[in-house]
Structure formats: C-alpha cells, structure tokens
Amino acid sequence: MLSNFDAPVLSPGFAAVPPGHIAAIVTSLEMVEPPALRDAKPFPDGTVLHRLVRPDGETYRRLYRVVGADWLWFSRLTLGDEVLRAILDDPRVEILALRREGADLGLLELDFRQPDTCELAFLGLVPEALGQGLGRTLIHAAIERAWSRPIRRFWVHTCTFDHPGALGFYRRSGFTPCAVEVEIAPDPRLTGILPRTCAAHVPLLA
Structure with a gap:
C-alpha cells in the first residue's frame, strides 16, 4: 500500500468500488522521538536479522510474497524489474530478513530516502512464525535501527487487509495515528499477481 497525504478528500456517504477491485482503509502512524522500549527482548538463540545487500529481484519478491500474500501485499509485485532494482x-x-537455521521467518524494510524521515515500509512474519513473540522483537529492532540515524520522524502505515492486531501493535510500539485514507486498487488475486486462495478474510468479487 502507498500513502498519499495529498489524495482528494472523500465526501460523506457510500461509494461503489469498481468491479474487480478492492478497497482498504489505510491508517498512517508516526513517532517523532524514540520511545522507551521497556519490554524489549533479544531474538531467540539461532534467530538473526540478516541484512540483504542489493538482493536480486526474485529473491526479494519470493520473501515478500511468503510474508505478505495472506495480507494482500502487492505494491512491490506490481513494479517492473528496473523500478524494483532501483529500490x-x-x-x-x-x-533485512529474519532467519533461523537458514530459513526465512520475516521481512523488515526501512526506507530513509526522504530527508529526516524513515518509513517502516514493510514488517511481517511468515505464517508459521506468528504467535512466538518475534513480531515484538522485530519492531523493537526496527525502532532502534531507524532512530540510530539522524531522523526527526519515523512512520508506518497499515490497512484493513493486514492482521487485525496490526493497528494496536503499532500503537503499543509508540506510534500515533496521524492520517486515514481509502485506497482502491485492482484485486491482485484477479490480475494474477497473487493466487486466488490468498487473504480469505478479504472477499473475492470477480
């Protein structure tokens, strides 16, 4: 999902979503100073956060899919090879990939391209790694890495396609909601970007 604070303002009431599209409510959250990480815990033995330096496109897309497919992550999958390569x-x-014994468990992506700002572009775990407390340690690592740079703002956005606990998770981590938007996009399960079996919690309206 992409955030655009200059998007047109919607009028009150209902609006129809075009056939073959999906609509999500996107909440942006920010912090303007590092929070106190009182309950920070280290990663379990054998679990490490590994920096991927200039990964090839297919390696990145494979990790992105396995982490994000069930939450309808699709923005990176719609990019052409040259555009993705530039990122x-x-x-x-x-x-960064969260790994244990060579197996990828999660993805963390921090974007410092805007001056004085870091965007938590992506943070997620593979399905089998959920419920182990790794998400809490991963967000703490993200916060520490972001604020190790001379930034003034750290922000993230989540949407109604994400895990139902995502918004509360970010708020408990020190982020404060700052904007709400609606995003309408072609359903990636109908365009072939993602399998039709993904994201059973989001109605598939062919």
Missing part, C-alpha cells in the same frame, strides 16, 4: 540498490533502503 533494492539504493543504500538509503535497508532490507
């Missing part, structure tokens, strides 16, 4: 090669974008 992956940019030293101001940090891409």
Whole structure:
C-alpha cells in the first residue's frame, strides 16, 4: 500500500468500488522521538536479522510474497524489474530478513530516502512464525535501527487487509495515528499477481 497525504478528500456517504477491485482503509502512524522500549527482548538463540545487500529481484519478491500474500501485499509485485532494482540498490533502503537455521521467518524494510524521515515500509512474519513473540522483537529492532540515524520522524502505515492486531501493535510500539485514507486498487488475486486462495478474510468479487 502507498500513502498519499495529498489524495482528494472523500465526501460523506457510500461509494461503489469498481468491479474487480478492492478497497482498504489505510491508517498512517508516526513517532517523532524514540520511545522507551521497556519490554524489549533479544531474538531467540539461532534467530538473526540478516541484512540483504542489493538482493536480486526474485529473491526479494519470493520473501515478500511468503510474508505478505495472506495480507494482500502487492505494491512491490506490481513494479517492473528496473523500478524494483532501483529500490533494492539504493543504500538509503535497508532490507533485512529474519532467519533461523537458514530459513526465512520475516521481512523488515526501512526506507530513509526522504530527508529526516524513515518509513517502516514493510514488517511481517511468515505464517508459521506468528504467535512466538518475534513480531515484538522485530519492531523493537526496527525502532532502534531507524532512530540510530539522524531522523526527526519515523512512520508506518497499515490497512484493513493486514492482521487485525496490526493497528494496536503499532500503537503499543509508540506510534500515533496521524492520517486515514481509502485506497482502491485492482484485486491482485484477479490480475494474477497473487493466487486466488490468498487473504480469505478479504472477499473475492470477480
């Protein structure tokens, strides 16, 4: 999902979503100073956060899909190879894989391309890694890495396609809601970007 604070303002009432599209409510959250990480815990033994330096496109897309498919992450999958390559090669974008014994468990992506700002572009775990407390440790690592740079704002956005606990998770982590938007996009399950079996919690209206 992409955030655009200059998007047109919607009028009150209902609006029809075009056939073959999906609509999500997107909440942006921010912090303007590092929070106190009182309950921070280290990753379990054998679990490490590994920096991916200029990963090839297919390696990145594979990790992105396995982490985000059930939450309808699709923005990176719609990018052409050259556009994606420019992001992956940019030293101001940090891409990290959470790994255990060589297996990928999660993705963390921090985007420092805007001056004085870090965007928590992506943070997520593979389905089998959920419920182990890894998300809490991963967000703490994200906060520490972001504020180790001379930034003034750290922000993230989540939407109604994400895990139902995502908004509360970010608020408990020190983020404060700052904007709400509605995004309408072609359903990636109908365009072939993602399998039709993904995101059973989101109605598929062919």
